[in-house]
Amino acid sequence: MFRLEGRALIFGSKGGIGSAFNDYLCDKLGRENVISFSRSEQDFEITDEKSLEEIASKTFGPFRLIINSTGVLDTSGFGPEKTINSIRKDTMLEVMSINAIGPALLLKHFSKKLDRESLSIFVNLSARVGSIEDNKLGGWITYRASKAALNQIIKTASIEIQRKNNNAICIGLHPGTVKTQFTKNYHNRVESVSAERSVDMLMSVLQRIKYADNGQVFAYDGSVIPW
Ligand SMILES: NC(=O)c1ccc[n+]([C@@H]2O[C@H](COP(=O)([O-])OP(=O)(O)OC[C@H]3O[C@@H](n4cnc5c(N)ncnc54)[C@H](OP(=O)(O)O)[C@@H]3O)[C@@H](O)[C@H]2O)c1
Incomplete structure (x- = not known):
């Protein structure tokens, strides 16, 4: 089982869920044991490998927990697609x-910084809508496809990560529908939880994670999301 101790690293620490993770981990591990990166404060740009290499060269592990809480729903300004005609x-x-x-790229540059002494986890925030099997509604083709691709990246990387460090695993987490900037256009339409509540639930899921869970994507209630 995963034990929350040691040091943690967070990417996207100024986002809704990322900042709730940051607060939670600073509270449990001590501020000095949490290293966080955000676009606004540390010039962290996830699409720029040079920026990631620079950060990686100055960030010394080992980390018991690495969390990537970055992500976008849409960048067009029109919202996620309702039809393939809007692609x-x-x-x-x-x-x-x-x-x-x-x-x-984060997995490439940072998974080697996971702790070798006891179970350590690299978490990427994914989404239930990235599940191909669970797709009953259609729509949101770009976002769905990006998270389905992320899930495959998590699964593939997880095998190599554990082979190289038998105490390291890599998983995805679906946070539920969370009231953040990300969902600002949906707050009145769907039931959502606060980022703090979501992080509380995700941290309970993490504290039940075992080696055998490597490569899976879990929802906030601990259930496995089908591929
Ligand atoms: N909220 C939900 O209901 C929900 C549901 C399912 C999955 N998720 C997933 O949960 C994760 C976090 O979502 P959230 O609700 O916390 O969203 P959020 O409040 O919008 O935060 C997203 C974070 O991603 C960062 N980011 C975006 N583009 C970036 C880039 N190019 N380089 C570096 N950082 C970048 C943002 O940085 P800035 O602050 O600088 O913009 C922000 O900190 C996402 O992966 C999302 O897909 C969320």
Whole structure:
């Protein structure tokens, strides 16, 4: 089982869920044991590998927990697509770059900083709508595809990460529908929870994670999200 101790690293620490993770971890581990990066404060740009290499060269592990809480729903300004007729190539490239390629680069540069002494976890925030099997409604093709790609990246990387460090695993977490900037256009339409509540639930899920869970995507209630 995962034990929350040691040091933690957070990417996207100024986002809604990222800042709730930051507060939670600073409270439990001590501020000095939490290193956090955000676009506004540390020039962290997930789509720019040079920026990630620079951060990686100055960030010394080991970390018991690494959390990537960055992500976008849409970059077009028109909202996620309701029909395939609304697909825009540039938006699709941008969203893929932030939601899938960026996390792959983080895994490349930071998974080697996971603790070797006891179970350590690299978490990427994913989404239930990235599940191909669970897709009953259609729509949101770019966002769904970016999270499905992220899930494949998590699964593939997880096998290699554990092979290289048998105490390290990599998983995805779906936070539920959370009241943040991300969902600002949906707050009145769907039931949502606060970022603090979501992080409390996600941290309870994390504290039940075992080695055998490597590569899976879990929802805030601990259930496994199907591929
Ligand atoms: N909220 C929900 O209901 C919900 C549901 C399912 C999944 N999720 C997932 O949870 C994660 C966090 O969502 P959230 O609700 O906390 O959203 P949020 O409040 O909008 O935070 C997203 C964070 O991503 C950062 N970011 C975006 N593009 C970036 C880039 N190019 N380089 C570096 N950082 C970048 C933002 O930085 P700035 O602050 O600088 O803009 C922000 O800190 C996302 O992956 C999202 O897909 C959220």
